[in-house]
Amino acid sequence: MSEIVFLGTAGGRMVVANQIRKSGGMWLDLDGNAILLDPGPGCLVRCVELGLKPSRLDCIVLSHRHIDHSNDVNIMTEAMSGGGFKPKGMLIAPWDCLEGNDPVVLKYVRKYIRNNVFALKEGAKYRLNGVSIEGALRLKHSDVESYAIKFRFENKTLGYIADTKYFDGIGEAMKDCDYLIINMVRITYDDRFQHLIPGDVEKVLKVAKPGMAILNHFGMQVVKAHPRDIAFRIEKTTGVKTIAAEDGMRLKLDRARAEEDSTLERFIK
Ligand SMILES: [Zn+2]
Numbered sequence: 001m002s003e004i005v006f007l008g009t010a011g012g013r014m015v016v017a018n019q020i021r022k023s024g025g026m027w028l029d030l031d032g033n034a035i036l037l038d039p040g041p042g043c044l045v046r047c048v049e050l051g052l053k054p055s056r057l058d059c060i061v062l063s064h065r066h067i068d069h070s071n072d073v074n075i076m077t078e079a080m081s082g083g084g085f086k087p088k089g090m091l092i093a094p095w096d097c098l099e100g101n102d103p104v105v106l107k108y109v110r111k112y113i114r115n116n117v118f119a120l121k122e123g124a125k126y127r128l129n130g131v132s133i134e135g136a137l138r139l140k141h142s143d144v145e146s147y148a149i150k151f152r153f154e155n156k157t158l159g160y161i162a163d164t165k166y167f168d169g170i171g172e173a174m175k176d177c178d179y180l181i182i183n184m185v186r187i188t189y190d191d192r193f194q195h196l197i198p199g200d201v202e203k204v205l206k207v208a209k210p211g212m213a214i215l216n217h218f219g220m221q222v223v224k225a226h227p228r229d230i231a232f233r234i235e236k237t238t239g240v241k242t243i244a245a246e247d248g249m250r251l252k253l254d255r256a257r258a259e260e261d262s263t264l265e266r267f268i269k
Contacts, residue, residue: 002030002153002253004181004214006245007046009227011163011185011195012219016041016068020223022247023068026181026216027052030153030253031130036060036076037149037160043072044079050248054079055086059128061120062093062104063162064139064146068217070097070104077109084112091117092126092133094145120147130154137173139164141194148174156253159210163217165189166200171207179253180210181245183217187225195219198230205238211255213238216245 008022016023024043027050028035034056036043047054057080062070073091080089091113097104098117110117118126124135130153137148141163148170151158159177161170163185174180182204185195196204205213215231222230227244235242245251 002028002156004028004158004179004251004253005050005052006216006247006249006251007043007050008040009216009218009245009247009249010040011068011183011217011222012193013068014220015218015223020220021218022046024072025069028151028158030151030158033058033128033131033153035128035131035133035151036080038063038069038162039072039076040068041071044075047076055082058089059133060089060091060093061133061149062091062097063120063149063160064094064141064144065097065104066144066163069162073097073104074106074109077105078112081112084109087112087114089113089116090126090128092120093117094120094147096145120145120149122147137170139170140167141165150174150177158253159208161196161204163195165191165194166196166203171204174204174208174210177208177210178255179212179214179251180205180208181214181216184215184222184230185217185219187221187230198234202234202237205234205240205242209240211241213240213242214245214251215242218244 005027007024010021010023023040024046025038132152139146159180231244
């Protein structure tokens with residue numbers, strides 16, 4: 001059984017800094033493989049709180065280097081490898097997370113996973129047992145490398161559109177997703193931060209037409225406007241089943257793309 005556990009749903013500096021929503025990224029269990037996606041601040045603590053054992057992890061993936069996506073990458077890499085005593089696992093991250101002037105992945109920690117560190121790029125594909133992890137599209141997000149990612153498993157595709165401003169081509173690149181997670185940080189566009197807003201999400205969904213869209217990574221504007229209400233409006237406008245992630249939400253990935261029902265959300269607590 002495959003599922004996503006949303007460790008936290010905070011996006012944007014103020015929601016993260018004040019923990020108005022929890023942060024920490026997503027734990028994916030795909031066909032028996034445990035993958036950590038964007039381990040932001042609090043990831044380790046949230047895993048323990050939710051009964052998820054970091055030593056079970058097989059892989060950590062970063063979409064980009066911003067602190068709300070990468071803060072806990074080092075401690076989670078250490079924890080994945082049993083404190084470095086049981087080297088295993090892999091790490092996939094954009095080049096600027098690994099090299100350049102200011103890498104976010106510490107070099108000594110890489111030894112704990114036998115330097116199984118790979119660059120995320122558009123078109124790159126990495127294999128983890130039955131799961132394919134693919135750099136689907138280079139996004140446009142301030143001055144960092146940010147990517148949309150696809151996870152293919154059990155004849156299904158889970159897509160993830162990380163932080164980006166809108167541009168034509170996102171919807172086309174994410175066309176074949178059964179599930180599509182979209183980071184929607186703001187309500188109004190601000191070029192200083194370069195994030196998707198609800199109107200952008202609608203444009204993406206009208207082209208991508210996933211089986212289900214899951215909104216995530218909410219900044220203060222979105223929290224105040226109630227993510228569930230926004231999801232409801234987006235679903236009405238696009239015809240795409242759309243939900244808003246909640247802290248601790250578990251989403252089972254057991255449906256074929258065309259199926260639809262409204263009993264998908266289950267909360268750990
Ligand atoms: Zn970012």
